Amino acid sequence: DTEVTQTPKHLVMGMTNKKSLKCEQHMGHRAMYWYKQKAKKPPELMFVYSYEKLSINESVPSRFSPECPNSSLLNLHLHALQPEDSALYLCASSHLPGGTGSGPQHFGDGTRLSIL
């Protein structure tokens, strides 16, 4: 079990559906992240939120829409996804960067997304 909770664990959706992935942490972290991981590949950063504001968007298509309603929650809204978007979506959180970086990012168990 991790201290970052993601729901749902598995999601199957059609290309015309709208769904949301949810992430919650109660470690007092003020930086939260979305990563995408394809099979046998490392995680790739998608978005970073700092103090509930979007800090980094790694050129992610607009069919992925992040939202950070408060310091504990992070959502990823999905719309009109493509089959190639099937992957493991990981949420992570960390303290804000200080003099020696942010310390470790703690990952949730991920949502395994399949697009039909």
Added chain:
Amino acid sequence: GQNIDQPTEMTATEGAIVQINCTYQTSGFNGLFWYQQHAGEAPTFLSYNVLDGLEEKGRFSSFLSRSKGYSYLLLKELQMKDSASYLCAVLSGAGSYQLTFGKGTKLSVIP
């Protein structure tokens, strides 16, 4: 840009010691992490080095040389459950938010 290299696969015997190397080229280095990832599961944090030297945590140790752009993860007294991918990740970028992962080393522990 970032460039992180680690071996693709390694095999070691139960009870032995294994060293997984990682070399990196990056701008704005702010720390290096090692994560363990079992197939189908999330990465689990193992260790963090921001200064040169050795960090020890039970059976796991990690070493960093910033001048050489080099790190290694040392696993002692290997157990079957240590079979997993080990990801080297470098923290860099403006604001130190960007964690870039190497491609991972798949470790197989055999009896």
